[in-house]
Amino acid sequence: MPALRPALVAALAVTVLAARAFGPPQITVTEVRGNPPVPGAVLLVEGHHHTDEPEADLSARAITIRDGRRVERPVALTRYGAVRHYAVTRQWDGGQAWLLVFTIKQGVHRELGTAESFVKVDAGGRVVAIEKVMERNARGDRYPRGATAAEVDEALRGLGLLR
Secondary structure (H helix, E strand, O other): OOOHHHHHHHHHHHHHHHHHHHOOOEEEEEEOOOOOOOOOEEEEEEEEOOOOOOOOEEEEEEEEEEOOEEEEEEOOOEEOOOOOEEEEEOOOOOOOOEEEEEEEEOOOOOOOOEEEEEEEEOOOOOEEEEEEOEEEOOOOOEEEOOOOHHHHHHHHHHOOOOO
């Protein structure tokens, strides 16, 4: 067994380096057009990552401000069709704006990256924007990343929920 350890360590190192070389995970969110693959679905989510994990570590939450307090709730994702494809039904209250935050994590401990996308929903229930959180590297390439708390607050301000 001891001879196997260096090989396992080397294989793990190659996996980590390859995942970093290919970049962080990515998430794509689109509005449903036509017949939804899941009854009642309003959004479709597709996660991509560069590891052998069969399913993405994908999650979502809905955030609003009610009576001056932040309200946050999880949003359930329903798998459909191909691997890493999910549908989202409306799980947030009408009559107020909501920020939906979709997150994908790569690697068991997020060590290979996190990417997030915002979906802005107005008080009438319409999707007004779908935005990937992006960053530019030293070469000028854009790549996805996780959002900061300040960016979430700015998105809430853009919906008129925070001042």
